[in-house]
Amino acid sequence: MAREIPRFSCEPGCGYCCQVSPVTVFPHEVHILNRVVERLGITARFRPSYRIVDLVRRVKIVLTYIMDLNPATGRCPFLGEDNLCIIHNRYKPVTCRAFPRVPRVIQYVIDRYNRRLYFTYEIGISKICPVVRKLYDDYTIRILVENPEVAKRVMPEEYRACVEFLTSRAKYLELLTVLWREGQVELTEDIGYPWPLVDAYSFIRQLYPEITIWFFMDTQPRL
Numbered sequence: 440m441a442r443e444i445p446r447f448s449c450e451p452g453c454g455y456c457c458q459v460s461p462v463t464v465f466p467h468e469v470h471i472l473n474r475v476v477e478r479l480g481i482t483a484r485f486r487p488s489y490r491i492v493d494l495v496r497r498v499k500i501v502l503t504y505i506m507d508l509n510p511a512t513g514r515c516p517f518l519g520e521d522n523l524c525i526i527h528n529r530y531k532p533v534t535c536r537a538f539p540r541v542p543r544v545i546q547y548v549i550d551r552y553n554r555r556l557y558f559t560y561e562i563g564i565s566k567i568c569p570v571v572r573k574l575y576d577d578y579t580i581r582i583l584v585e586n587p588e589v590a591k592r593v594m595p596e597e598y599r600a601c602v603e604f605l606t607s608r609a610k611y612l613e614l615l616t617v618l619w620r621e622g623q624v625e626l627t628e629d630i631g632y633p634w635p636l637v638d639a640y641s642f643i644r645q646l647y648p649e650i651t652i653w654f655f656m657d658t659q660p661r662l
């Protein structure tokens with residue numbers, strides 16, 4: 440009889456992945472998290488990461504940010520002393536909700552010939568997670584990566600968040616593609632232009648004011 444793949448569930452109070460590496464967040468998430476930070480009175484730093492250039496407005500459009508670990512403690516600024524996420528019930532970044540199911544090897548493609556912006560990726564299951572190491576061998580991990588139906592059953596929340604991660608990113612790129620084809624922007628790689636940074640959410644809102652944070656999200660934050 441085929442062995443049932445055990446359902447994924449975090450170990451209570453683990454918090455290991457919150458102390459290992461910075462977290463990628465989207466521009467709309469920076470807007471949400473800055474409000475959360477203000478309310479909680481804590482400090483979090485969001486560093487611009489991948490950006491592209493708009494030659495029309497002479498700005499760099501930031502598509503992703505990095506939320507750094509606290510340099511003094513090596514922990515995420517939202518990780519409580521009990522190793523629980525203090526923003527779990529407010530707004531948890533989609534990267535965290537998807538973990539250990541992670542889109543990786545993300546490559547942005549700026550297709551100037553077709554005036555199209557898109558990305559390619561691979562899905563992985565991170566073995567830094569102790570539950571993954573305990574429950575799944577390499578063969579099972581491969582099944583979880585390659586078979587969406589199994590993944591939906593074994594790690595439903597993480598699967599859903601991973602889809603949100605990919606969909607949000609695609610929405611940014613699709614909107615910029617539309618603007619590019621309309622001639623409102625002229626996009627190219629950032630090769631060191633000394634131009635100001637603008638987050639992609641604010642940039643898009645200048646041109647499409649009707650687009651709100653909800654457009655990019657599946658989850659309703661409770662600020």
Ligand code: SF4
Nearest residue numbers: 449450453454456568
């Ligand atoms: S995803 Fe894995 S590493 Fe992260 S808190 Fe849960 S059990 Fe720990």
Ligand code: SF4
Nearest residue numbers: 457515517518524535
């Ligand atoms: S936001 Fe929460 S889940 Fe994400 S790394 Fe920080 S403490 Fe962990």
